[in-house]
Amino acid sequence: MGEVRKLQKKLRQIENLELKVSLTPEEAVKVSRKKELRSRLAELLLQLSGPQQSHCIVGEEEDKMKRQVDNAAEHLSDHTPAVKLARGDHLEKDDKRKSAAQEEIKKGEVEGQSQSLPDPDAGFSSLKALWEKAKFRLRTLKGHSDIITCVAAVDNLVISGSRDTTVKVWHVPTATEQRNLGGHSGGVTCLHTPPAEYCRQLASALHLSEKERFIISGSTDCCVRIWTLSSGQCVKSVYTFNAVTSLCFIAEWEGYIVTGSDAGKLQVWDWLSQENRQSVNAHLDAVTTLQSQGPLVFSGSTDGRVCVWEVSDGAAKPLNQLQQWGSEVTGCSKLDEVTGSLRLSARGDHIFLANGRSSIRVLNWRTGAMRRLTNHSSTAGVTDCVNQIPGLLVGSCFDLATGANTLNLFSLPQCRYLVSLTSSELPRILCFAAWLTPSGGHRWVTGGRDLTVWEQLPGNFKKRGDVNARRDARLDSSLAESDGDSQEEESEADNDEDEDEDEAAAGNDASDAEEVSGWSWLRCVLQ
Known part of the structure; x- marks a missing residue:
């Protein structure tokens, strides 16, 4: 090894x-x-x-098991001596038949009763079957001249930020570029799209249309900018004195923007006035990931530490630390040029962590219990990002040995492996966003060297999709102790x-x- x-x-x-x-x-x-x-x-x-x-598929594994059972049956039949029944044995045979019939009746009654109880595996089985038949069309959006570092989505629009210093707005149905937002002097590192109700509040304060939507971007030029989605105009710019490496929006009370810096600092900004409400040295190194969940904020850093914060409205310092877990608990130590950076996705009491290893870490942030979720069939896999869709956990996996990139899907909250989606032309995925179409279909966007839109095709679509859906039996293991x-x-x-x-x-x-x-x-x- x-x-x-x-x-x-x-x-x-x-x-x-x-x-x-x-x-x-x-x-x-x-x-x-x-x-x-x-x-x-x-x-x-x-x-x-x-x-x-x-590399095996579940169907092949089942065929193998069937062959083993058939061979065993043949082996038994070849070595079982034939026994001739005596004349009086027919009465015993009838009794056995009657007993068997009674057992069948009892069994049927029990099954009839059990039918009224929910089958815990029924929902999972149907979901798995649905994703095994899923078809996606991939479309590459050309326009950025460097690595795509962050993506977001609003309705039929995709917003992308790049190391080339630009933010671009794309119209998904036509795969065309609508806006090129230039203004940052450093690479764009993070994006966020505030909820519509908070956009209406800011639009009213700026005397803009109440239908206006906004985009928030952060950059290594130490600036946070707020842009209008309709015209691409920069309406606000905030200088943070540190390179901005991550940000999130708190959709509570009047709204807050939280930014993380390359030096480990967290800063809280008022949504409407853009005034700085708090600065705290939360981490020892760059804050690579931020996410809000109601009044909670989750932060992760290249120092391997994960912090949980509660936001109090009206307080002089809105951020109050609830919990902190170091690298000895998260297992996310040595985040350097070898392993990459830390990403997180929170759900309830659990935080899903991607730290450049082959598995996804699952941290119970209240107790510190840590488990791992298999995201690659060997240690040669790299998990760059993890995200959630309603009912689904999505983890990217890059294979160092082959260069292949895969999206692995798991059901929530059970964290059971569903299916792997891959394409021969799919580059390494560094960022991910997802949303649902009005018809209920999935639309995803992935970024890295290329910006790719994934559009789910209807079930009755006859042509083959651009993505292969397969199951790797080696990922079927559930959560395990870490x-x-x-x-x-x-x-x-x-x-x-x-x-x-x-x-x-x-x-x-x-x-x-x-x-x-x-x-x-x-x-x-x-x-």
């Missing part, structure tokens, strides 16, 4: 290096070895997995440190310091 971990580390570094604006000669040499390293990793994983761990996973990651971290020492001693990795400093800037831009 030592060589596998070393290869995984090198490939993670290469994948992150490829997201940089420019490469040093040493970095370019490392990137040039990607194909060679990927081939070697795939070879080792195949050897370790064995034939029984080959102890084993933590030990494995600690072992991997130790192995990585040993490798770094060896490479430094040999003088083969002169650009390590540049990578660390470069990624510190990059992860800020990518969030």
Whole structure:
């Protein structure tokens, strides 16, 4: 496993290096070895997995089990001696038939009673069958000249932010660019679309149409800007004194904007006046993810720490910390150029965490209990983002060994694996947003190197979709305790440190310091 971990580390570094604006000669040499390293990793994983761990589909596994049962039955019939019944045995045979009939009647009565009780697996089975038949059409929206770092959606519009410093508005039905919002001088790192009722309040204060919708954007230029969706005009700009790496909107009371910085600071801004209400040094490193849920705010950082805050209206300092869990609990330590950054999606008492590993962490933020959800069939997977749709959890998974990217779907609240959606042309997914059409169909948008719209096709659509829906039996395991996973990651971290020492001693990795400093800037831009 030592060589596998070393290869995984090198490939993670290469994948992150490829997201940089420019490469040093040493970095370019490392990137040039990607194909060679990927081939070697795939070879080792195949050897370790064995034939029984080959990429299997549930249907194939069922056929295999049926064949085993049939073979067992044939084996028994070949070795069971034929017994001739005596004349008096027919009475015993009749008694057995009567008993069997009575048992059937009793069984039918019990089944009739049980039919009135809800079957816990019935809903899951129907949902799984529905997604196994799902068809999607993919459309790429061309216009950005650099990495797409964040996406949002309003009605038939998609809003995207990029490292190229622009925010773009797209009309989904026609796949055309409607607005190009230029004004930031640094890469756009985060977006949010406030609810309609809060947009009406700000529109009234600005003497605009009550139907106006707004977009909030944050950037490495230390500014938060508020734009009108109809005209693309910047109506407000707030200077935060720190590069903005994440933001969220609190849809409670008069409304608040919460921003996170590359230095770990959280700031609260009044929605209507844009006045600063509070600044708190919440984390030791960049705040890579923020989400609000009612009066609660969840923050995560590259320091591996997750904090839960309660917002009090009218207080001098609206944010009050309810809970804090460090990297020793979250398992999200060593978030550097190797593993990537932390993303979260909260639901009730649970926070789903994606930290660049092959599994999704599930933290009970009230108790600190941590579990893991399998999101990849081997340790060569990278989970970049996690998101929720009503009744569904969606996790992205990038395969270091093959370069394939997949969206894995899980049912909520059970967290049971449903299906994997993939396409041969699908690039690495760094951000995700979803909404429903008026007819109830799904529309998603994913960003990274490309901006891609996923549109679900109706069930009676005869042509084949652009996405393959399949099931990987190795993801069927439910939530598991995270102890084993933590030990494995600690072992991997130790192995990585040993490798770094060896490479430094040999003088083969002169650009390590540049990578660390470069990624510190990059992860800020990518969030």
